[in-house]
Amino acid sequence: MNKNDDYLPKIIAFLCNWCSYAGADLAGTSRLKYPPSILPIRVMCSSRVDPLFVIKAYLNGADGVIVAGCHPGDCHYEKGNYYTRRRFALLKKIFEDLDLEQDRLMLSWISASEGPKYAKVATEFTEKIKEKGKNPAKSKIFL
Amino acid sequence: MSKSDEKTKAAVIPAKPDIRESIINFLKDGMDKGVFDSVIIPMKVPSGDSFAYVMIKDKSILKDGSFLPPVMPIQGGRMVSSVTRLGKTDMKTAVVMRPCETRATIELTKLGQVDLENLILISMDCPGVLPLSDFLKDPEKNIKLFDDAAKKLDDTIMRPVCRICDKSSMISGDLHIGTLGAKKDTFYIISNSQKGNDVVEKLGMKLNENIDNWQTKVKSISEEKQKNREKAHKDLKNEIGGLDNLVDAFSKCINCHNCMSVCPVCFCRLCYFDSDKVKHPSENYLQRAKNKGSIRFLPDTTLFHMGRMMHMSLSCVSCGACEDACPMDIPVAQIFSMIADETQGLFDYVSGRSLDEPIPLVVYKEEELHEMEDAND
């Protein structure tokens, strides 16, 4: 495998305070195993995530970007995550149309009690990113 | 940096195999010896159809640098400001730019937009630069055309303001690469500051050659250009002088403000002419339309240009970036450059010539400009 078995992807994860971040916390306190590839950034709501954050992370070389929030209908602020879903769909479409590896971006709904889901998402996404290899944006000079 | 009256000395460097590669080697040597931590120099973009400034830390990338590209897509002063506006860089950085870009950088330092600490400004004798839209018609062919024209000192294909530029060898930075008047297959490295002296010394070179030949050649070229400049400005004044002609000159303007965006010394983040101050309620426009019968919409095109002249002409370096960026081919650079000569001339000021010269509007003499007062006396 020339995709660097020992290459640890750098995945930026925007986690909403009330659900996903708590879920990630639960995964930790439950001692669930998942790769140390995730860099969590806590936001109050997934709708705080400006698509520009995701674009910047990608162009700065992040191998993967996760946006995680409460399940639709359970948003702490009532409807934030509905907007997140639309924004994310639009961004993913732009990436897809420009052939920019849209599968390096993931939107996931993880509730506060879903520690195992967080660990699963982290593990599976890391595996997928590992297979894709490093983000070529890391080494570009003329960005 | 000061206007040195002492006999300036230089080092003479062999141009082996050619000037371009020698300069790259000079810079590489600087990086090897720790004199520079990084170098900012133009490079061809990956698609090969233009050039862009690149800040280089990895020495191996330096070999693709191009010290005198045929185009100036982004004015160097604007570029340096983007690197050091928020503070000095901790890396000792050599910045290789044309004289007008170096002057713009000095001017921006006075305006608080550049921190010169750790920057070593290196300029060179400039043959001019191609208008961007001309260059883009056939980049490969035009690179060759430019190189040929530069060798022959033929400026017919250069920007209109370049063709009448009498400051194409002006030194305002730390070091200057002098190609004019140099013996065959050599060039001068002229130092203009203590920083420059230190760099040359650390690179094991001695500043022990005189630059009489260079100065003579530069003077003769500059005097010729000065003559052309005076004539061009006289003709231009006839063409656009008077309110009707001035309004006509800007009649095709679409108020895109490109000229302002690319200007190195127009540094305001939010230009007055983009701000709320020029956004009026509909009643204002309707009233003006009633008064005059009809008004252009958006109005105040001439106001924008005269306002910009008022704001920046003392700092204008006549680089011509504005004219390259104008989508309607208005000769903005020629007009602004002509006015800048007059306004700077009023105070015996040359934009970016020296860091020691304050911008005329921030200082005053208690007795001066009496000819402007009390017109009816």
Next chain:
Amino acid sequence: MTKALIINKGVEQGIIEFLKYLLDSGKVKAVFTLKKINKNGAVAFSLISKSEDLDDSVPFYPLMPVNAGYLLSRFTMKEAATEPVVAVLKPCEIRAFVELIKREQGSLENLFIISSTCGGVYTHKMSADGLVEKNLTKYWDAVKKGEILDDLRPTCRSCEEFQPYNADITVDIVGKNDLDKQCTMLLNTEKGEGLAKDMKGKLAEKNLDAKKLDNFRAKREKEKKKLFDEIEPKIKGLDGLIDTFGKCISCHACGKVCPICYCTLCEFESPDSEYKPSNYETELNKRGALRVPPGTVYYQLGRLDHIAISCVGCGACEDACPADIPVSIIFKKIGESVQKMFDYIPGKNLEEELPLSTFKKEELSEVEE
């Protein structure tokens, strides 16, 4: 069938007579349209309150110095028009204005909109070279026959939305054989009918010729497919973007002239996007070298994300680009793609909310995991 007023003059003369009537009768206090503003033939939008000044107006001139939707937004953003004003706009300009109204950047109050089926406009380059005037006869000839000229703006050549939405009056132009003898104005709304009442001309019941317009649309669609296919390999992947935007000079002219980009201080010119010295060091350590000023591709991707949903495909961006980058086709292509996701045609329906300002409880399950 729609009520229509037929003026017995060619379209260019007829519309001027109508506009003069509107001013003289007091139905409007000012006219907003294209006008020749000096002897050298420079054409610019003007706000006209004196009837005689309409003699120099050229309402259907094949030029768009600025997207008039943006101009109407500037006219009405501080306060709605305080007096009735009639504006002659091209279809994409109306759509841009509607998109701006949805963003609270203007108001249709007290405004009457006249438009036409649109034959497209020439580029700024041609205008700067003085070629628009020289090509006028050729232009009107092609419009009469419903043909597409190949020196028009690429976005115009490939535009399928040449029939205006939200116009009170639509002048029948594309494919109209008799447009140098008759000016046929379809009165789409009550407001439009009110304007036309008592104007000299023949009242009739008319429709636009659907078959001719379908033929025309098919030609435009074909050209669109060609332009989209041409651009696709150029913007494929990160390398494609780096190549295409290699000559970008970061002037942001595309954003400044774009009607949808209305932000006074653009995000990408604000302190948010400014690199600190430490950022440069991080990037240099990581990459070995960095283009300065940085953020060329970031700006383009970011602007796409911000405005693609409302891009009306007017092409103002490409005309303003000093580096000849085919940015209008790129934005039009991606724009249509994201608009299709939400079944949204920007500027078509004033009541329809912007897709990102609303949501459905169940949708887009394909993007969730």
